[in-house]
Amino acid sequence: MNNKVNSHTNLMEQVFEQYAHHDDAPRLIADLVAQVRPAKPEQTDSAIKSIQALCYLLSTDAERARQLRSAILLLLSAYNPLSLFLIARHSVFTGFFAEMRRRIAHKILPEAIDGDYLVDLFAIFFTKTTDELWVNTVPDDVWSQLIKVMRFDLADKELILSCQQNLFAASQVLSYRTAALGLEPELLRNYPELEQHSSPFIMQQAELAEFMGAQDVDNAHTDIKHILVMLDQCKAIVAKVRRNSALTGTSIHLTQLLQRILRQIERLEELLSILHCFQHGQSADAVIVKLFKDLVYSECHKNDLHEYWQESMEVMAVRVTENASRAGEHYITENRSEYFALMRSAMGAGVIIALMAMFKIVLAKQHFAPLAEAIFFSLNYGIGFMLIHILHFTVATKQPAMTAAAIAATIDNASDGKTKDMHNLVTTVTNTMRSQAVAIFGNVVVAIPVAMLLSWAVLYLSGHHFVTPEKAHKLLSEIHPFTSGAFFYAAIAGVCLFLSGLIAGYHDNLAVYNKIPQRLKAIKWLQRLLGVERLARVAHYVEHNLGALAGNFYFGCLLGGMGAFGLLLGLPIDIRHIAFSSAFVGFASFGLEFMLTWQMVAYAALGLALIGLGNLMVSFGLALYVAMKSRKVRFNGWRLLLRNLGSRLNQHPAEFIFPPRDLMPEALVNETEPEV
Structure with missing residues (x-):
């Protein structure tokens, strides 16, 4: 290791030492992110070197790896992570103008942080709106390497089980929301076939209920494929409605509704993929990295007026x-x-x-x-x-x-x-x-x-x-x-x-x-x-x-x-x-x-x-x-x-x-x- 990497390693060692005798998972993660964050968001190489230094420290010190692993699992199990998993690219369930007013108000007066919820703690971890730039620019394999050196296979089983239960609960809520959006009058008006045949929006929720209730691994493996098929059919309907808007017209409400559906489906597919990998002992690093980058992006753009306006106006334009x-x-x-x-x-x-x-x-x-x-x-x-x-x-x-x-x-x-x-x-x-x-x-x-x-x-x-x-x-x-x-x-x-x-x-x-x-x-x-x-x-x-x-x-x-x-x-x-x-x-x-x-x-x-x-x-x-x-x-x-x-x-x-x-x-x- 060169001198610069050694310097990064020493600083991170000091962070771990500071929280070695008292558990404060949020502060530990926040301080480590501050060490990794480059001076300027475009300095990706600096962030990569910092992550590599952290990987070196964790790979050579099993106690530090256990400390960071336990902190992350504690966050995902004990700090109400459900609302964080449900965020799909900063989407919300309010009207267009209501969301515009919310973002303007929160830009002027930021929302209060509740330390019991992981979605609020993300604002402590990623304090700058430019954090998504370097987080998304760092290659996926670098983040995957960080996940590997933390050795989650050695983690406490109760913590792992608690995290899985939270993922199941988030998947269930997303499935319910997707089914509800599929029954919106605005969507039924533009795609009346949903009332004449079995709606994939309803069927995906039924398939998920079977998947969650299945005890046999083989049945679970089969059921998740059925869910993904139903979700693909839901996306096909959204694409068809968008194509038909050239002839039948569109509205801000319909545009926003279609965006919500696609984002909820995408997040549901990510969570199901992670659960599927856990149950079959497969590596879920790629999906976890993608989910992590999406969550950081959502946090940094949660009050972004320009992007929200641009996305909402896209189909209308x-x-x-x-x-x-x-x-x-x-x-x-x-x-x-x-x-x-x-x-x-x-x-x-x-x-x-x-x-x-x-x-x-x-x-x-x-x-x-x-x-x-x-x-x-x-x-x-x-x-x-x-x-x-x-x-x-x-x-x-x-x-x-x-x-x-x-x-x-x-x-x-x-x-x-x-x-x-x-x-x-x-x-x-x-x-x-x-x-x-x-x-x-x-x-x-x-x-x-x-x-x-x-x-x-x-x-x-x-x-x-x-x-x-x-x-x-x-x-x-x-x-x-x-x-x-x-x-x-x-x-x-x-x-x-x-x-x-x-x-x-x-x-x-x-x-x-x-x-x-x-x-x-x-x-x-x-x-x-x-x-x-x-x-x-x-x-x-x-x-x-x-x-x-x-x-x-x-x-x-x-x-x-x-x-x-x-x-x-x-x-x-x-x-x-x-x-x-x-x-x-x-x-x-x-x-x-x-x-x-x-x-x-x-x-x-x-x-x-x-x-x-x-x-x-x-x-x-x-x-x-x-x-x-x-x-x-x-x-x-x-x-x-x-x-x-x-x-x-x-x-x-x-x-x-x-x-x-x-x-x-x-x-x-x-x-x-x-x-x-």
Whole structure:
């Protein structure tokens, strides 16, 4: 042994000597963990050397091995370990928001420690939230070696029997809990077959009861296999419900319920495996090490807000982005007919946007109180965006939040680096950029002249300009690329666009999961008012458009209320939207009777370009990030993707602006082949 190991050994020897004449198992374990704990959690080598030094000490000193062995068995038998075994990755049996409140409260004011319960003593052993880092990084064979040198085969039989009884009791409780979760109405609603056939959630508990009551070893050996089969069937049902959520929707309650079931089953399998090994004289070191690491992880993350939120939102995020993905596919054009259809749709939206911009200027002239003004602005935007959707028009900036999910799905397929999938990804990105460009063109090229036409109509009918020269200069100054915060405000609008995409996906999920169309058709007074057939058409429309309508309305509310929100906080918060800013340029140009210098025209054009860039970059970036995180996509081919996009741009630059006459020849697939 080198000097460093000898130093570790001497320190641990002092710890054992301190508790040699009086039994204090919790303090002995806590002091030994403190000796093993590295100065920094990432210093795994230091922890490994400390554990190896402890192994050397125990292997050369049988009394120290007995002392540590007895302390651990005493903890597992006399300190109420049942609640510790039942913790499955810090899962709890409360609602989502109740658990969030609990974690926040315990972060501020930690819970009291009851020394009679082993689950509370774990907080004394592992006092730092970073302890799980080095505990889990230390190789399993190092921990297994520590278990071996403690020689549990020489332990007191009564202590061993008491520990086994506690494991049996914990297994029984876990089995009861799993059976109860399998009877939850939320699960039965999403998997009604559980009521029609023998439920594996119930059968596993019956099998466990037989296993615990069996006296013959052979029968016990057979019964534990039956239990594991039933538990596998339970996991299969959970997996099927999760897959079906793409069609039937999901909820936070269902997501949390499925997570609980899987964690309880996993813990039950671990405890049964340990019991099985004990009864057959086999080594359970691997399972014990895994259980130990899980328990440490649970202790260190018991009040972790970020991870709890992330795990609870995982399935919901998949559902929301799947809805956005299906909607986003309609915004990606592949041929000329779709391309011109999108252009016409965007041009139609440009007319309504010019009218919405006009109404906003009229409302602003009234100088309402900030709250009333925010409400009127929100209604103007929200109703206008809903009208655009009802008329099947397209707002260009609504595309990125939708198309990002579709691109994430393509990235998911291309993440293995296959040539065909990479070619499809390049094609999807090219089609998306082209579609986005033509949508912006359609919005802007119509919004500006329509705004001018409206200004002329007001001048013709009233004899006065709709926008005074002072207001016109103010409108132009608000989009100045250098002296205003146009790009920053455009980024805020991009965040609103991203949020509207999530809201749309959430309401689509809400419509499907809560069966809103079916419930609408069951309302008697609506049947009498509209008739059964017309009500069925309304319900069908709601089923397929509730998310889009809600997303558009809330997007309008976000845009309309952002200025008042900034005023309330005393912060420079506002929004800039490419389509509305274009309409304002049209109003300002007519108000100044087109007496614009070339510098003013250049600044206005550059300002509009920056606003459009800010809208698109932020909304697309956030949506793509969420879509990829929800799918757990890890794409490492960004350089290859950029290289292939550059190659496509160099060889076929027109495709980024205008679709090809025919589909791309198959020979071009070879151009995107990754280098080996």
